[in-house]
Amino acid sequence: MARNELHETARALVAEGKGILAADESEGTIKKRFDSIGIESTEDTRRAYRDMLFTTPGVEDFISGVILFDETIRQRALDGTPFPELLASKGVIPGIKVDKGAKPLALAKGETVTEGLDGLRARLEEYRGLGARFAKWRATYSITDDLPSDYCIWTNAHALARYAALCQEAGIVPIVEPEVLQDGTHTIARSEFVTSRVLAALYTELYDQRVDIEGTLLKPNMVLSGYEASSRAGVDEVAEQSLHAYYKHVPAAVPGIVFLSGGQSDEDATAHLNAMNARGPHPWQLSFSYGRALQSPSLKAWGGRPEDVEAGQRAYYHRAKMNSAARTGVYAPAMEQETVAV
Numbered sequence: 001m002a003r004n005e006l007h008e009t010a011r012a013l014v015a016e017g018k019g020i021l022a023a024d025e026s027e028g029t030i031k032k033r034f035d036s037i038g039i040e041s042t043e044d045t046r047r048a049y050r051d052m053l054f055t056t057p058g059v060e061d062f063i064s065g066v067i068l069f070d071e072t073i074r075q076r077a078l079d080g081t082p083f084p085e086l087l088a089s090k091g092v093i094p095g096i097k098v099d100k101g102a103k104p105l106a107l108a109k110g111e112t113v114t115e116g117l118d119g120l121r122a123r124l125e126e127y128r129g130l131g132a133r134f135a136k137w138r139a140t141y142s143i144t145d146d147l148p149s150d151y152c153i154w155t156n157a158h159a160l161a162r163y164a165a166l167c168q169e170a171g172i173v174p175i176v177e178p179e180v181l182q183d184g185t186h187t188i189a190r191s192e193f194v195t196s197r198v199l200a201a202l203y204t205e206l207y208d209q210r211v212d213i214e215g216t217l218l219k220p221n222m223v224l225s226g227y228e229a230s231s232r233a234g235v236d237e238v239a240e241q242s243l244h245a246y247y248k249h250v251p252a253a254v255p256g257i258v259f260l261s262g263g264q265s266d267e268d269a270t271a272h273l274n275a276m277n278a279r280g281p282h283p284w285q286l287s288f289s290y291g292r293a294l295q296s297p298s299l300k301a302w303g304g305r306p307e308d309v310e311a312g313q314r315a316y317y318h319r320a321k322m323n324s325a326a327r328t329g330v331y332a333p334a335m336e337q338e339t340v341a342v
């Protein structure tokens with residue numbers, strides 16, 4: 001495997017003005033999203049929804065790659081083209097979620113470890129054959145007064161690095177996603193402390209397991225006050241505390257940091273990304289790999305109605321365009337009023 005191909009793919013995913021759409025909801029998660037708009041989750045409705053997103057005209061100006069779920073990478077678009085082929089034909093790089101979810105960590109009440117390493121080498125080979133050029137593995141950590149434990153932090157870091165090494169061996173760029181969940185009443189200082197410890201462990205394991213850092217991307221949480229905290233930090237403080245953690249612990253060799261939205265409103269996720277980029281330049285590209293913050297308005301506008309496909313596409317195109325502006329720090333909330341013709 002040419003190392004350069006990994007570097008090139010990683011850099012292409014964070015090309016100027018572009019970011020990633022996370023459309024890799026598992027069957028359980030997409031069912032929750034569909035429940036919220038009152039439609040049934042079936043193989044056909046899931047195909048119709050993803051088809052609506054992936055065929056949005058012109059969105060490839062803002063979207064470099066799409067993370068798919070196992071079912072979707074094997075599905076065909078409504079016109080019969082396999083989804084990975086459809087994306088590649090627009091210059092959008094297909095990716096794949098390969099973890100098998102966060103499961104209870106033994107002897108660690110309230111903590112999780114992400115599973116999916118068994119058989120991963122063979123699955124990666126198959127996914128590459130299906131067109132995947134990058135992958136994602138998500139670990140989660142909860143914040144309380146006592147958690148996460150060192151045990152949870154290091155166990156997940158070890159698994160993330162094992163996943164990353166296997167990806168690189170298969171010619172696939174690993175996105176490493178350590179998500180410190182922002183539910184709870186914690187202060188932003190506590191979030192910064194926990195995020196820093198998680199990142200320190202992650203980069204120690206990646207080096208120890210010989211992962212080529214330039215052929216990876218990092219997908220972290222932003223550093224926020226807990227969603228239930230009595231007083232919550234504003235946009236500037238979020239940008240400063242987040243950058244503080246990454247500057248201490250993310251090597252400059254990492255080509256890009258592609259954030260998850262993690263339950264922020266779509267406009268908050270855009271404003272926070274924008275504020276970080278406005279403080280640039282930084283050693284890494286700062287971009288997005290949002291799920292909910294790119295999809296929520298689109299999901300609502302579509303509502304499962306074939307006649308509203310264009311409305312859904314307009315909403316997705318608009319959020320992608322706003323986040324593209326946030327890539328260079330030129331986003332302003334007034335831009336939300338722009339109307340979009342698809």
Ligand code: 13P
Pocket residue numbers: 022138177260261262263289290291292293
């Ligand atoms: P959200 O942006 O909805 O957090 O999803 C991103 C993701 O891929 C989570 O694993």
